Amino acid sequence: MSEPTADGMLHLLRANPTLLPEAPASYTGQDMERRRLDEVHPCLRCGERAALAYVADTEIGPRWLDLCPACAHWLRTTAS
Numbered sequence: 692m693s694e695p696t697a698d699g700m701l702h703l704l705r706a707n708p709t710l711l712p713e714a715p716a717s718y719t720g721q722d723m724e725r726r727r728l729d730e731v732h733p734c735l736r737c738g739e740r741a742a743l744a745y746v747a748d749t750e751i752g753p754r755w756l757d758l759c760p761a762c763a764h765w766l767r768t769t770a771s
């Protein structure tokens with residue numbers, strides 16, 4: 692099985708937003724800090740402990756995108 696690309700992963704998530712946990716509709720920077728610092732979530736890509744919380748705005752509302760530093764770097768540097 693080939694490794695999905697960053698674009699492939701983002702496409703998949705956009706098409707299937709229920710794969711991501713629901714974020715508060717009116718999320719704030721504080722919500723993002725709390726999720727990343729005070730809560731333990733697995734990295735979406737590799738399963739390691741996530742250290743970064745992003746919010747993806749999808750058609751069914753905002754969803755959390757939890758990533759470890761390595762995968763966040765991977766996404767930032769390889770997504771188009």
Ligand SMILES: [Zn+2]
Pocket residue numbers: 734735736737738739758759760761762763
């Ligand atoms: Zn990861």
